[in-house]
Amino acid sequence: MMSNYRDKLYAEYSTAFKGADKNINIKEMDGYWPIFKYSVRAWLPKSKDVNIVDLGCGNGTIIRLLKNKAGYNNIYGVDISKSQIDLAKQHVPIVELGNALEYLRKSPIKFDLILAFDVVEHLNKDEVLDLISLCYEKLNHGGRVIFQTPNASSPFFGVVRYGDFTHELGFTPNLLSQLLARNGFVKIESRETGPLPYGYSILSTIRYLAWQFIRTLLCLYSMIETGSCDDKIFTRVFIQSAIKN
16 A cells, blocks of 8 residues: 555656646657667667556656657556656556556566666665566566666765655665566666767767766776776666566
8 A cells, every 4th residue: 555645745746746737748758769769779679569568657758759759569558646647648548547566466468578767766675676576577588677767876866866755765776786686687787878979969979978088087986995886877867677587
């Protein structure tokens, strides 16, 4: 059962925490495609008829991109926030209001791709373990799960972690990798979510080059202090993929 604060805050999550309007901005959504495509490069299934679910689908941005830009046919979505689902239904009707854990438990479908962007940080420890276990159970063999979450290895982690009252936990890439491996996932890969190196804008390319310099300094800092560069991922948010063995 959800705790009381979740009942109070998630109902109007899109407006209270995301600053969203009452209507969807399609142009803004489609503008996210180059960033999403680069973030998940080589991770999306080749077949367009696989089953995909977006846990914590929010306003439906990723579902729209997977359907309209990538051409996938069988995409499902669930979110615990009614305000988010109301926004999503303006342009992607096949979404459900509900708890992601309960959705997976009850779903008769086996998936080839499970997305959980900005989800695990909203769960407590027991729920995180349940979510990872359920993702493994509900994936077909060779299926993939992709998580995105705030990065506790980032110098600015606190800005993201404590910028949302509904956040419960923080993760490093190494910690999330350990939890996934514990449940049998293999081929675990982590990526930064910084500026795009090319194909988006000149400014993005300049920011990318500047970021490479900054992350080198951060890695050097870590090596001086501890003797290693740890995860080598320092962006405020990271993205991680794993395969069901």
